[in-house]
Amino acid sequence: MRHKFLLSIALLPLFSIAQKTQNFKYIRPLIGTERMGHTFPGATVPFGSVQLSPDTDTISYELDGKYNGKVYEYCAGYQYEDKTITGFSHTHFSGTGHSDLGDFLIMPTTGELFLNPGTATNHAKGYRSAYSHKNEIAEANYYKVKLDDYNITAELTTSQRVGFHQYTFPKSEKSHVILDLMAGIYNHNEKNVWTFVRVENDTLITGYRQTQGWGRTRTVYFAMSVSKPFKSYGFQNNDDKNIYKGFWRKFDQSKNFPEMAGRKLKMYLDFDTNENEKVKIKFALSPVSTSGALENMKAEIPHWDFEKTKNEGQMLWEKELQKIEVETISEEDKINFYTSMYHAFINPTVYMDVDGSYKGLDQNVHKADGFTNYTTFSLWDTYRALHPLFNVIQPKRNADMIKSMLAHYDQSVHKALPVWSHYANENWCMIGYHAVSLIADAVAKNNADFDTNKALEAMISSSNLDYYDGLEYYKKLGYVPEDKNGASVSKTLEYAYDDWCIAQMAKKFGRNDIYETYSKRAENYKNVFDSTVGFMRPKLSDGSFKKEFDPMDTHGQGFIEGNAWNYSLYVPHNPESLIELNGGKEKFSKHLDELFSMNLPDKYFANTEDITRDGIIGNYVHGNEPSHHVAYLYNWTNQPWKTQEKVRMIIKRMYHSGPDGLGGNDDTGQMSAWYIFTSLGFYPVAPGSPDYALGSPLVKKATLRFENGKLLEIDAKNQSDKNVYVKKIELNGKEISKFITHEQLMNGGKLTFYMDKKPSK
Amino acid sequence: MRHKFLLSIALLPLFSIAQKTQNFKYIRPLIGTERMGHTFPGATVPFGSVQLSPDTDTISYELDGKYNGKVYEYCAGYQYEDKTITGFSHTHFSGTGHSDLGDFLIMPTTGELFLNPGTATNHAKGYRSAYSHKNEIAEANYYKVKLDDYNITAELTTSQRVGFHQYTFPKSEKSHVILDLMAGIYNHNEKNVWTFVRVENDTLITGYRQTQGWGRTRTVYFAMSVSKPFKSYGFQNNDDKNIYKGFWRKFDQSKNFPEMAGRKLKMYLDFDTNENEKVKIKFALSPVSTSGALENMKAEIPHWDFEKTKNEGQMLWEKELQKIEVETISEEDKINFYTSMYHAFINPTVYMDVDGSYKGLDQNVHKADGFTNYTTFSLWDTYRALHPLFNVIQPKRNADMIKSMLAHYDQSVHKALPVWSHYANENWCMIGYHAVSLIADAVAKNNADFDTNKALEAMISSSNLDYYDGLEYYKKLGYVPEDKNGASVSKTLEYAYDDWCIAQMAKKFGRNDIYETYSKRAENYKNVFDSTVGFMRPKLSDGSFKKEFDPMDTHGQGFIEGNAWNYSLYVPHNPESLIELNGGKEKFSKHLDELFSMNLPDKYFANTEDITRDGIIGNYVHGNEPSHHVAYLYNWTNQPWKTQEKVRMIIKRMYHSGPDGLGGNDDTGQMSAWYIFTSLGFYPVAPGSPDYALGSPLVKKATLRFENGKLLEIDAKNQSDKNVYVKKIELNGKEISKFITHEQLMNGGKLTFYMDKKPSK
Secondary structure (H helix, E strand, O other): OHHHHHHHHHOOHHHHOOOOOOHHHHOOOOOOOOOOOOOOOOEOOOOOOOOEEEEOOOOEOEEOOEEOHHHHHHOOOOOOOOOEEOEEEOOOOOOOOOOOOOOOEEEEEEOOOOOOOOOOOOHHHOOOEEOOHHHEEEEOOEEEEEEOOOOEEEEEEEOOOEEEEEEEEOOEEEEEEEEEOOOOOOEOOOOEEEEEEEEEEOOEEEEEEEEOOOOOOEEEEEEEEEOOOOOEEEEEEOOOOOOOOHHHHHOOOOEOOOEEEEOOEEEEEEEEEOOOEEEEEEEEEEOOOHHHHHHHHHHHOOOOOHHHHHHHHHHHHHHHHOOEEEEOOOHHHHHHHHHHHHHHOOOOEEOOOOOOEEEOOOOOEEEOOOOOOEEOEEHHHHOOOHHHHHHHHOHHHHHHHHHHHHHHHHHOOOOOOOOEEEOOEEOOOOOOOOHHHHHHHHHHOOOOOOOHHHHHHHHHHHOOOOOOOOHHHHHHHOOOOOOOOOOHHHHHHHHHHHHHHHHHHHHHOOOHHHHHHHHHHOOHHHHHEEOOOOEEOOEOOOOOEOOOOOOOOOOOOOOOOOOHHHHOOOOOOOHHHHHHHOOOHHHHHHHHHHHHHOOOOHHHHOOOOOOOHHHEEOOEEOOOHHHOOHHHHHHHOOOHHHHHHHHHHHHHHHEOOOOOOEOOOOHHHHHHHHHHHHHHOEEOOOEOEOEEEEOOOOOOEEEEEOOOOOEEEEEEEOOOOOOOEEEEEEEOOEEEOOEEEHHHHHOOEEEEEEEEOOOOO | OHHHHHHHHHOOHHHHOOOOOOHHHHOOOOOOOOOOOOOOOOEOOOOOOOOEEEEOOOOEOEEOOEEOHHHHHHOOOOOOOOOEEOEEEOOOOOOOOOOOOOOOEEEEEEOOOOOOOOOOOOHHHOOOEEOOHHHEEEEOOEEEEEEOOOOEEEEEEEOOOEEEEEEEEOOEEEEEEEEEOOOOOOEOOOOEEEEEEEEEEOOEEEEEEEEOOOOOOEEEEEEEEEOOOOOEEEEEEOOOOOOOOHHHHHOOOOEOOOEEEEOOEEEEEEEEEOOOEEEEEEEEEEOOOHHHHHHHHHHHOOOOOHHHHHHHHHHHHHHHHOOEEEEOOOHHHHHHHHHHHHHHOOOOEEOOOOOOEEEOOOOOEEEOOOOOOEEOEEHHHHOOOHHHHHHHHOHHHHHHHHHHHHHHHHHOOOOOOOOEEEOOEEOOOOOOOOHHHHHHHHHHOOOOOOOHHHHHHHHHHHOOOOOOOOHHHHHHHOOOOOOOOOOHHHHHHHHHHHHHHHHHHHHHOOOHHHHHHHHHHOOHHHHHEEOOOOEEOOEOOOOOEOOOOOOOOOOOOOOOOOOHHHHOOOOOOOHHHHHHHOOOHHHHHHHHHHHHHOOOOHHHHOOOOOOOHHHEEOOEEOOOHHHOOHHHHHHHOOOHHHHHHHHHHHHHHHEOOOOOOEOOOOHHHHHHHHHHHHHHOEEOOOEOEOEEEEOOOOOOEEEEEOOOOOEEEEEEEOOOOOOOEEEEEEEOOEEEOOEEEHHHHHOOEEEEEEEEOOOOO
8 A cells, every 4th residue: 555655646746856955845745644643634834823634534523422433533634545525624733643623624516515525435415525646746835636526626725824725616607615614623513612604795704613622612713715706605504403593583594694603504605617717715714813814814815826825835844844954865764754844843833813812721812922822732742752853953933832831821720831732722631741841851951032930830830730630649649549540650650750850940940949849759650660560550549559450451551552561661761760670771671672572462452542553563652652762761771772773673664655654643743753853863762851862863964954053964874774773973073872962962063873784782 | 569569668768868969869770670671670880881680580582492481571680579589690681672691690598509590489499599579679789688598688789890799698607609600581502602611719710601692692701709718619511411521521620620611501609608797799791801801800899898889880870860950740750760861871881891892793802992882772772762862961972872883884794783783793683774863863963973974874885785674675666565574564664764864864964866865765654555544554565555454463464563553653754744644634633542542452462472551551552662752743733732641641651660660661771761851841753853842841840961061951830740731832931832953952041841731722
């Protein structure tokens, strides 16, 4: 399947022109759109507020009143295997394992008008259309597809806050554009709270969609401008029974009536079109108001030149991708590298109008004063490598992200930093209070252009939210007791790491009392280690370890998104101590070897939706995050060459350039950030520390252009797919080993890896 | 019943002190709270944004899936006959025949916690409480009642945007304050669209309630401050089944969790209270945001002095009531007069934050620039006398109301002025486009401090909204055909009057083309007059009159809120022509006599909810508005003394000082404005004209203090309940008869009526 894909896209014109100077041309948005990657193939600019992308099904969260597991596959709206497209919606997460969004689905059609999408097998009776990958092009900020049912060519591009559609119609007196406000990703029957639409004139529509989903109180506003006046239009409210209609009954609101509101609206516009006539749509979003959306549109795309917007967006990508220039062993490596950069630079997204207005967690409108406000913080994933990567290559944005998080803290009634936040909402997904890691990491890396006093206050406050995930017990007992709060071991381990981050921050600012308190909390990982079995193990509130225990199982064992084998290696802030608990360096090395080589029986996959064999090597799970640092732990043993060997193995097995090229959810760029760091030869095992563990670079050469104006050249001498071992490493001619500091990196110069086919034991 | 009420309240201290210098003490908010008046007894300031008042039942719009007629009785939330109070909510219309609002019901309780109101007969199992009128005091901006079930004394007062509660508790460790966000007036199962609450700290709560009701997309924001920290609190969501709860499941949101959102929230606060301990609540509203509500609270009531707020509000009433000083024949007349002024000055209400921010019809936040923004325009009712009264005694506010209506027009996607608008919503209730009458009347009366060019544009645009209520047919045929659009005669007649208003406005500004067009449209009343029967009669689109026709019936006969007898007299802009159609002055007088004296059989009341025998004299319906000018039509015949006789009869029969003292819905002050004009001896038969018809004053003397600094003294010499006829009228010593102009009034001086017990034939 993967091979076939490469073959078919190789026939497209874009691929036949080798333009090596343009990094953005190596971006393949389709990577990760098949199976587990959960990426979307559509158009967006770096950290863009709009992600305009095709959706291929309308999976509901419920099916016959029960959770529909299939919804998980559609986190990004698109699955490569699907044969039909339901339409093009404006908001998508990239790579998440849960979702929301899919706002404002637009679909152009001809012929009989349908306001329901129909089914994949009976698309002739709905608005959806068959399509074929041979008629599909996905580039950075550009997506094109032919809709076979209607003979319409659809093209999509975006600016920061505006989706730009270009539909080439056949000749027809029955051409339509559907705007489905009811459609959405992870939909359920109660998801649409309210939808509101106004037809301002025959080319302009405004409105909003308010949903309760992953974001419990979430509203997105829009302004939609059409290049050609529609000849007629109409509404359908799919939820109008039992609803009080008042004196609106005096109107026929279904046809050419310019205002509609209700829970589940759909609308359509009618056109006469000539052969090959282009109907263009600019669809602006705002977190604040329809007037904000209109202003965003006027400011960003005051014209109807689709190519111009497309090119401008592609140049924005090029600018970002120029920050790291690589030479690779193969073209596929280069595709993977730049697509990883692309995926790493999609989320978090800018969340404010052109005038800086955004909706806060308190649902009030705030102004971002002196910073760019961002949303979509999947922090349990991204504290590990994505934000550390930003501290290297996007320091300005990362500081603004932290400012956005501090604004969230100010607005939070819990007085807590974000856990997993998006669109003026905290969704409380996953565990830990890893925002503290981001802050500590930025401070450790001298990228602290924010109020560090407030930040420390916020970190302390977040780590004392007693009603959060067993924290009250953790503070009292030194661990989360499994009988009081599930996934207790994962929580204990992650809290301990987070507490270490707070301690580092306090130390830096001379707050010794805090440093001591949190340094003590940081050792709590010891409380859940059972030396009799050699694993971290759930403990009960009476102090005893839970009896039933299967270290290979991920369910009901005290862990989340990982089993004891993987999570027991999670003490990123103190690998030495972890090794000691595990009986010393030698024993620990063997333990790691076993992890990578053992066979995990099938039964452990039975109830797991977010991990498949694709993302696993032995019992090492790369598709989920808790193990992302694990291959680097060999650096703390006497066998650092095994880090080199393993990371090169992982990078080759887990990343490919086909649609199924990601072995797990990209998780808003965390998987990609791991790829980038690892490709360059270093990795932040413990964010909050200025140190990186050195591995084995995948690139032959790389030039990193830092915002401080300095350049770092990475040179992997004698690089090849077989020469995965590092004989020697030099920084500006001086030999270093196993570790490098952030300061050393940011001072620039030359980092040379001498590669070899044999390990340097 | 009425008598008993007067007796019982006469025992209260307030009534025993005659403070003649303080007009506000004549205000009896209880007038109209029994049966048809639909007024509320609670606290508010003039044109106040908050109307904090007790609600006595929780009637739902539906009962077993069908319309529940009883909901109509609860337009203002309170019915005097009821024996229990469910709580105190913050928004109420005054006197409407339809409703909405009732936002944020607060109820103090002790003992077992109930979060449902219970029923009137089983109030022990709900939070509602029995109460007795003997423990009830209702004054301007002050309401007090003892809640018998809990031994709690409740007191209410307000500032412009803040409700101030003072609850005197008994000693209890189980004292509670319930905040029911689900409760509302005219509730139905789908009404609550979303509710959102944050416990900011142990004395401050913020949130909002979004509803779909009469206002289809309506949100009210609040900030609630409590004088004493609550010891615990909790939430209940009455709509949590089948709702996706996401990762919020990890919390127990029912108890001491500071954030909640859902469709149907209720919450409670717990306190320990000592004997007679006062717990006070300041509850601020905003049309825009919770932060706006908090700013409103800080600006208006920065303290906890209940008496101060009460007194300040009462002084605001006194200031308004000082504008007309009256001497009356009886104390009851004075009570009725000042209570009429009170009721006339409740709606429209100020609709903006202290900083001028308000939500517009487009749901965007706007700033009122250079004017005070008002909402709640019940224009079909109030164009007749309320706004004309404002042009006399509240010109500045009336001009601001018109500016508010022009802002509505700017925000309207229909490019139409308001019909019946409230809280950023057009609810399209009733008929006509009477906003044009308000504007034309303000212009005719030189109170045009607004953009008159835009106003004329808006008037023309409103009168050409083809999809509105048969207007397309009206423009084509000169009448609304009954087979195409119901209530066709009422619509035709009212459009014709409105068109005359537009014509007057155009004439004033020298726009002759418009004047001619609309003067022609203004004659369309002739098209529905059937001279063979002597009534206005529904006509079909083929030009024939509808065959079945009962001029006494109000249903299905082409009329709304009136029958042919009443509506056939509706040509306010051209009584001469109406009289001619009816066969001349003599015949017309007799026709009017018959109206007032005939017997309307019981069957005509069977299906009528908004009119009862209370509001009818013969077949003259005072309880609904279309006849409000009718008694004055005798002025155009040779028997003006019959106007004098009839208005004095109507005023005595339709207005009393008991709770059942209003013969029909007060309709946001229209009934009261009729009372005020009529009491003073003149009435605006055709708003848009500068002329008033002179009647027979009820007062002995009156002094009108105009905003232009001038005084008009009205002196009814030889006044008594028997001397209802006017022998002679002098303005500044010069005799006038039957009519007076606005200019004459506003120049001030002395208007003397010489009263007599016999008519001057």
